Amino acid sequence: MRASDASAAVEAPRLPIEVVAALIRNVQGQILLVRKRGTTAFMQPGGKREPGEDDLGALARELHEEIGCRMVPGSAVAHGIFDAPAAHEPGRTVRAAIYSIHVTGDIACQAEIAELIWLDPAAPGDTPLAALTRDVVLPLVVEATGNAQAR
Numbered sequence: 455m456r457a458s459d460a461s462a463a464v465e466a467p468r469l470p471i472e473v474v475a476a477l478i479r480n481v482q483g484q485i486l487l488v489r490k491r492g493t494t495a496f497m498q499p500g501g502k503r504e505p506g507e508d509d510l511g512a513l514a515r516e517l518h519e520e521i522g523c524r525m526v527p528g529s530a531v532a533h534g535i536f537d538a539p540a541a542h543e544p545g546r547t548v549r550a551a552i553y554s555i556h557v558t559g560d561i562a563c564q565a566e567i568a569e570l571i572w573l574d575p576a577a578p579g580d581t582p583l584a585a586l587t588r589d590v591v592l593p594l595v596v597e598a599t600g601n602a603q604a605r
């Protein structure tokens with residue numbers, strides 16, 4: 455390897471891991487989180503887009519693959535795009551387009567999901583959470599809930 459190649463390898467910026475992520479709430483205001491097989495942190499359902507997919511197409515596919523349910527058409531509300539340290543890949547950043555959505559059908563762990571929980575966003579306790587969920591999603595939900603109660 456030439457010296458210039460070696461330095462390029464060291465200095466090449468690592469692109470963020472781009473995902474779409476779902477914020478799903480029940481009538482009690484709890485949020486749905488999943489834990490993938492072989493991992494410890496709970497996170498938003500979702501994942502990487504496949505070539506040619508738009509955000510909602512990817513989200514609908516990931517939801518069905520991960521938790522078996524369907525996205526209610528027209529229910530998605532975009533919160534924006536947020537960065538956080540990636541949960542499973544040390545040193546990488548995850549860049550997530552986050553959508554609140556409603557779902558229909560039974561919710562149940564599918565192949566790659568080990569566990570799902572409904573978490574009170576105001577009281578996560580010691581639940582192990584991915585950074586995106588802990589530092590972005592929970593504050594989003596708590597702020598939105600506070601604003602709604604203040605009205």
Ligand SMILES: Nc1nc2c([nH]c(=O)n2[C@H]2C[C@H](O)[C@@H](COP(=O)(O)OP(=O)(O)OP(=O)(O)O)O2)c(=O)[nH]1
Nearest residue numbers: 475497498499500501502539540541542548584586
């Ligand atoms: N879905 C999701 N991924 C997250 C969150 N937080 C976070 O760091 N990630 C990271 C973990 C992974 O590095 C990456 C998602 O990759 P993944 O492998 O689960 O995506 P995928 O289901 O599309 O899987 P694959 O096609 O690569 O097999 O984003 C989150 O809240 N939801």
